[in-house]
Amino acid sequence: MQDGGRPGFAHLGVPRSGALDRAAAALANRLVGNPEGAAVLETTLDGVGLRLEGQAVVAVTGAKAAVRLDGRPAAWGMPVYVPGGSVLDVGRAELGARSYLAVDGGFDTPQVLGSRSTDVLSGFGPPPLTTGERLPIGWPCGPVPPVDFAPYRFPAPEILVPLHPGPRGDWMTPAAEEALFTRQFRVSPTSNRVALRLAGPPLERSQVEELPSEGLVWGSVQLVASGQILVFLADHPTTGGYPVVAVADRAAGPGCAQARPGDAVRFQRARPVSGQGPSRRR
Amino acid sequence: MRFLPAGPSALLVELSNQDEVLAFAEEVARRREGGWGSTISDVVPGARTVLLDGARRPAELAEEIAGWTFQPAQREQAVPVEVQVRYDGPDLADVAAHWGVSEREVGEIHASLSHRVAFCGFSPGFAYIDGLGERWKVPRRPTPRPQVPGGSVAVGGAYTGVYPRSSPGGWQLIGHTDLVLWDDARQPPALLGPGTPVRFTAR
Numbered sequence A: 001m002q003d004g005g006r007p008g009f010a011h012l013g014v015p016r017s018g019a020l021d022r023a024a025a026a027l028a029n030r031l032v033g034n035p036e037g038a039a040v041l042e043t044t045l046d047g048v049g050l051r052l053e054g055q056a057v058v059a060v061t062g063a064k065a066a067v068r069l070d071g072r073p074a075a076w077g078m079p080v081y082v083p084g085g086s087v088l089d090v091g092r093a094e095l096g097a098r099s100y101l102a103v104d105g106g107f108d109t110p111q112v113l114g115s116r117s118t119d120v121l122s123g124f125g126p127p128p129l130t131t132g133e134r135l136p137i138g139w140p141c142g143p144v145p146p147v148d149f150a151p152y153r154f155p156a157p158e159i160l161v162p163l164h165p166g167p168r169g170d171w172m173t174p175a176a177e178e179a180l181f182t183r184q185f186r187v188s189p190t191s192n193r194v195a196l197r198l199a200g201p202p203l204e205r206s207q208v209e210e211l212p213s214e215g216l217v218w219g220s221v222q223l224v225a226s227g228q229i230l231v232f233l234a235d236h237p238t239t240g241g242y243p244v245v246a247v248a249d250r251a252a253g254p255g256c257a258q259a260r261p262g263d264a265v266r267f268q269r270a271r272p273v274s275g276q277g278p279s280r281r282r
Numbered sequence B: 001m002r003f004l005p006a007g008p009s010a011l012l013v014e015l016s017n018q019d020e021v022l023a024f025a026e027e028v029a030r031r032r033e034g035g036w037g038s039t040i041s042d043v044v045p046g047a048r049t050v051l052l053d054g055a056r057r058p059a060e061l062a063e064e065i066a067g068w069t070f071q072p073a074q075r076e077q078a079v080p081v082e083v084q085v086r087y088d089g090p091d092l093a094d095v096a097a098h099w100g101v102s103e104r105e106v107g108e109i110h111a112s113l114s115h116r117v118a119f120c121g122f123s124p125g126f127a128y129i130d131g132l133g134e135r136w137k138v139p140r141r142p143t144p145r146p147q148v149p150g151g152s153v154a155v156g157g158a159y160t161g162v163y164p165r166s167s168p169g170g171w172q173l174i175g176h177t178d179l180v181l182w183d184d185a186r187q188p189p190a191l192l193g194p195g196t197p198v199r200f201t202a203r
Helices: A020-031 A173-184 A250-257 B020-035 B058-066 B092-099 B103-112
Strands: A040-045 A050-052 A058-068 A070-076 A081-083 A087-103 A158-164 A185-189 A195-199 A220-223 A231-234 A245-246 A262-267 B002-005 B012-014 B042-045 B049-053 B083-084 B113-118 B127-130 B145-148 B154-157 B158-161 B167-169 B174-178 B196-203
Touching: A020 A058, A020 A087, A020 A250, A040 A050, A040 A245, A158 A250, A173 A245, A173 A262, A245 A250, B002 B058, B012 B058, B020 B042, B020 B049, B020 B113, B042 B113, B058 B083, B083 B103, B083 B174, B092 B103, B092 B174, B103 B174
Parallel strands: A158 A262, B083 B196
Antiparallel strands: A040 A087, A050 A087, A058 A070, A058 A081, A058 A087, A158 A245, A185 A195, A195 A231, A220 A231, A220 A245, B002 B012, B012 B049, B042 B049, B113 B127, B113 B196, B127 B158, B145 B167, B154 B158, B154 B174
């Protein structure tokens, strides 16, 4: 279960969490007339099957997957009208990794610190769903938009991640920085909601001392002791003691969320955003 | 104060020491109460830094903050949280050897020191509690334990930590407490937030 997450508690060690592919979750919600932050089901590689007790409108976005209503093919990426008692099935991800299923009214499970999201790092929020579990659904909130198909950009064969400067870019050697922006990396199977872990050429650090723990943001590219890098995602820890050499642009969010083990990743320098300047000393 | 980039919507402020970190975090909290920084979703103190997440124009924010003056951290006002500890951890002997004292003295020394939460991280409610200083620092264990019981009181580097729940851990376990550190329904949910003075007492 995921929603917009629980911002505002990072100073107590609580990850923000929330849907990994925020754009896909928001779209699924809009397609059924929900506010964008309503709780949705996030599936990873495998699908999910639901029996709706009463009639409902659902939408499936994110990873491309076969959608079936009582065994018959139904639309992906569009509102689907489900009669009471029907079984809706979302199949395995065919393109991408994570599908999102929204229902009109949103899922109405208990909140923890104002959010229904499950955070896999700390175990916060509701536990992962089990077969036979009953999920309450809220009252429908808004009109279902009359759409034929909502355009959605599918993941490219090579995931391009634009990078902004991070706080510890000077902890890479020039050769490491060169490698970061020219070499190809591959998504490791140990990747999860906490981080996209990458296999690739080891990047050399220019400093050997330990870094005192400091706050982390979404998209932080951390260079760990072995020379490997990872990109922190929604369930990232709030502080870390390894250097963050760059920060991924939010535009890379869907690509990172939909990355499958073995996918290729390439980094490029992001265009500077206005108001973002070099560091300065006082 | 130094300002470091942390992506297009955050700013990392680096300070000289833990006291400055807490003083700066307090100043930010004061200004936010007055309506400043409404886009900032999180203010995350670290060992030597404070992260401001949600800054729309980080460079301009840095310019503005560079002009601030702020008071030293308020030490006296906050009521200390008392943590009762049974000093019976599995690493007591190792810590005693490192300190050059007896196992019983480890608890006495630890409880006699002045402790304060520097920052939180690693896990919800896990506080890095400053207080050991140079004299009583300890190395982390060479191999972390895959599971440390909830309530464990541990020392690592110059910090004391209390594990709010079972988790992996690499610090030296010197005891345990029954104190409930985290309660979702409590406001705030964590007993040990940044800046909180802590008093450890032997049970």
